[in-house]
Amino acid sequence: MPLSLPADPPRARSLTGVVPQLFEALDGRSEWFAPATSAVILLIDGLGAANLAARSGHARFLSQIGTKRDVARTVFPSTTATALTGLLTGAPAGEHGIVGYRARIPGTDAVLNQLRGWDTDGLPLEWQRAPRLVAQRPSFAVSKAQFAGTGFTQAIMGEAEFVGVADLTERAERAATLAAQHPGSFVYLYMSELDAAGHKHGWQSEEWIAALERVDAAARALDTALASGTGAVVTGDHGMVDVPRHRQVLLSGGDRLLDGVELIGGEPRMLHLYTERGRAADVRDAWEASESGRSWVMSRDEAIAAGLFGPVETAVRERIGDVLVAARAAVAYYDDREADKAPQNMIGQHGSLTSDERIVPLLRLGAFA
Numbered sequence: 001m002p003l004s005l006p007a008d009p010p011r012a013r014s015l016t017g018v019v020p021q022l023f024e025a026l027d028g029r030s031e032w033f034a035p036a037t038s039a040v041i042l043l044i045d046g047l048g049a050a051n052l053a054a055r056s057g058h059a060r061f062l063s064q065i066g067t068k069r070d071v072a073r074t075v076f077p078s079t080t081a082t083a084l085t086g087l088l089t090g091a092p093a094g095e096h097g098i099v100g101y102r103a104r105i106p107g108t109d110a111v112l113n114q115l116r117g118w119d120t121d122g123l124p125l126e127w128q129r130a131p132r133l134v135a136q137r138p139s140f141a142v143s144k145a146q147f148a149g150t151g152f153t154q155a156i157m158g159e160a161e162f163v164g165v166a167d168l169t170e171r172a173e174r175a176a177t178l179a180a181q182h183p184g185s186f187v188y189l190y191m192s193e194l195d196a197a198g199h200k201h202g203w204q205s206e207e208w209i210a211a212l213e214r215v216d217a218a219a220r221a222l223d224t225a226l227a228s229g230t231g232a233v234v235t236g237d238h239g240m241v242d243v244p245r246h247r248q249v250l251l252s253g254g255d256r257l258l259d260g261v262e263l264i265g266g267e268p269r270m271l272h273l274y275t276e277r278g279r280a281a282d283v284r285d286a287w288e289a290s291e292s293g294r295s296w297v298m299s300r301d302e303a304i305a306a307g308l309f310g311p312v313e314t315a316v317r318e319r320i321g322d323v324l325v326a327a328r329a330a331v332a333y334y335d336d337r338e339a340d341k342a343p344q345n346m347i348g349q350h351g352s353l354t355s356d357e358r359i360v361p362l363l364r365l366g367a368f369a
Contacts, residue, residue: 003296003298003302003306005296005306005308005353006353006354006355006358008073008355008358008359009069009071009073009355009359011069011071012071012072012073012359013032013071013072013073013362014072014073015072015073015074015075015083015086015087015235015237015360016075016086016087016089016090016091016092017032017090018032018041018072018087018233018235018362019041019087019088019090019133019186020090020133021033022036022039022041022186022231022233023039023133023136023137023186025039025231025368026038026039026137026184026186033231033233033364033368034231034367034368035367036229036230036231036366036367036368037183037184037227037229037230037367038179038180038182038183038184038185038186038187038227038229038230038231039179039185039186039187039230039231039232039233040175040176040179040186040187040189040222040226040230040231040232040233040365040366041087041186041187041188041189041232041233041234041235042172042175042189042191042219042222042232042233042234042235043084043087043188043189043190043191043235043236043237044191044194044215044219044234044235044236045080045190045191045192045193045194045195045236045237045238046192046194046195046196046198046199046203046236046237046238046239046240046348046350047194047212047215047235047236047239047360047361048236048238048239048240048350048356048357048359048360049068049071049236049239049359049360049361050239050355050356050359051203051239051240051356052212052361053068055208055209055212058209058212058213058216059212059213059215059216060216061216061217061219061220061223062216062219062234062361062363065223065234065363065364065365065369066361066362066363066364070361070362070363070364071359071360071361071362072235072359072360072361072362073358073359073360074086074236074237074238074357074358074359074360075092075093076093076270076308076309076353076358077093077099077100077101077266077267077270077326077351077352078237078238078239078270078350078351078352078353078357078358079100079101079237079238079267079270079350079351080101080115080195080237080238081098081100081101081114081115081152082098082099082100082101082114083237083238084152084156084237085098085128085130085155085156087237088132088133088134088156088157088188089128089130089131089132089133089156090130090133091130091310092309092310092311093309093310093316094304094309094310094311094312094313094316095129095130095310095311095312095313095316096128096129096130097127097128097129097130097313097315097316097319098114098127098128099114099272099309099316099319099320100114100265100266100267100270100272100351101113101114101115101265101266101267101351102114102265102266102267102272103265103266103272103319103320104263104265104272104274104318104319104321105319106315106318106319107318109262109263111263111264111265111274114152115152116150116151116152117151118150118151118152118154118155119150119151123151125151125154125155125158127155128155128156129313129315129316132156132157132158132159133186134157134158134159134160134186134188135158135159137184137185137186138182138184138185138186139157139159139160139161139185139186139187139188140160140161140162140163140175140178140182140185140186140187140188141153141157141160141161141162141163141188141190142163142165142171142174142175142178142187142188142189142190143162143163143164143165143171143188143189143190143191143192144164144165144166144190144192145164145165145166146164147162147164147190148162148164149162157188160188163178168191168193168214168215168217168218169217169218169221171189171191171218172189172218172219172221172222172225173221173222173225175187175189175222176222176225176226176227176230176232177225179226179227179230179232180226180227180230189222191215191218193211193214193215194208194211194212194215195240195348196211197210197211197348198211198240198347198348199346199347199348199349200345200346200347200348201347201348202242202244202347202348203240203241203242203348204242205347208348219234219365222234222365223365223366226365226366226367228367229366229367230366230367231364231365231366231367231368232364232365232366232368233362233363233364233365233368234361234362234363234364234365235360235361235362235363236360236361237360238350238351238357238358238360239350239355239356239357239358239359239360240348240349240350240356240357241269241330241348241349241350241352241354241356241357242330242347242348242349243268243269243330243331243332243346243347243348243349244330244347245344247329247330247331247332248268248331248332248333248334248344249331249332249333249334250334250336250344251264251333251334251335251336251337252336252337253337256286257286257287257290257291259279259282259283259286260275260276260279260280260282260283260286261273261274261275261276261279261283262274262275262276264335265321266321266324266351267349267351268327268332268333268334268343268346268349268351269326269327269331269332269333269349269350269351269352269357270324270325270326270327270351270352271321271323271324271325271326271333272320272321272324273287273321273322273323273324273325274321274322275322275323280299280300280322280323281299283322283323284297284298284299284323287323287325291325293329294327294328294329294331295325295326295327295328295329295331295352296324296325296326296328296352296353297323297324297325297326298323298324298326299322299323299324300317300320300321300322300323300324303320303324304317304320308353326351326352326353327351327352327354328352328353328354332346332349
């Protein structure tokens with residue numbers, strides 16, 4: 001039986017197409033954006049279109065510069081490591097190889113974090129397989145100083161000059177200044193604060209609203225500071241779904257859903273299940289029987305055939321789980337056998353195929369407005 005997956009808004013652009021089109025705009029050839037002398041992309045981590053619409057009164061600027069049609073479709077899985085790599089390479093996960101938050105190193109029993117594993121577990125830079133777009137033009141990354149020199153930053157922004165700025169508004173203004181001072185340049189402006197508030201407190205919390213108000217003010221400051229001729233785009237890498245603790249599904253020893261499962265990767269709303277040899281079909285059937293009412297369950301081959309990872313290169317194929325479980329309802333799956341229970345404190349989550357997680361704003365400023 002073919003998979004029944006959610007349809008994307010018909011006018012939604014692909015997030016992986018945004019930066020290539022910004023580069024085209026610098027040459028006056030973009031199909032999406034007007035010509036510009038320099039280009040800035042403001043990536044607000046964790047800002048989904050549905051989240052923004054639901055709290056539009058706390059983001060007056062962002063809500064006023066776009067409509068419901070000004071959206072993009074992020075990648076699958078809808079997680080930061082995969083999305084930022086896709087954004088800054090223009091490639092799908094099946095090509096760049098960052099197939100989720102945690103993924104198996106083929107031929108090993110190691111399941112490594114794709115954001116921090118470069119620094120903690122020795123992932124080589126070539127683990128990210130796609131050429132970085134920033135190599136094509138003078139480029140800058142403006143973000144928190146703590147991200148300077150990390151393995152993930154090098155993997156996606158290696159050729160760019162890194163500029164660390166703590167304050168959100170100052171960060172936005174610095175990005176505009178760099179764009180003005182370096183005609184023909186590309187500036188990547190990254191804000192992680194909203195995502196952090198959502199994970200800790202949930203996107204429906206007062207803390208998330210306060211963070212939204214701060215990033216909205218920073219986006220307004222960016223717009224004000226843009227020099228004539230500079231174009232800017234505001235987008236997100238994923239949206240967010242709140243999963244309260246009573247909606248967590250805890251997998252423990254003896255659970256039949258773990259029969260035949262050798263390793264678990266991905267994240268709580270999008271599991272990569274790496275199975276024992278010859279057990280993939282059994283594992284898929286067990287999860288389908290138990291969880292199909294609240295999650296999409298599919299084999300690796302089904303996910304690839306559905307185009308969820310884009311074209312998948314041979315070297316990337318076995319990084320993908322033998323079985324994938326993508327939450328449809330407001331649930332999250334945890335391996336409760338793990339000693340570290342801290343991840344179970346997370347409220348705001350993402351990674352799956354729902355529109356709340358995959359549809360993000362795509363708003364235009366300056367020369368692009």
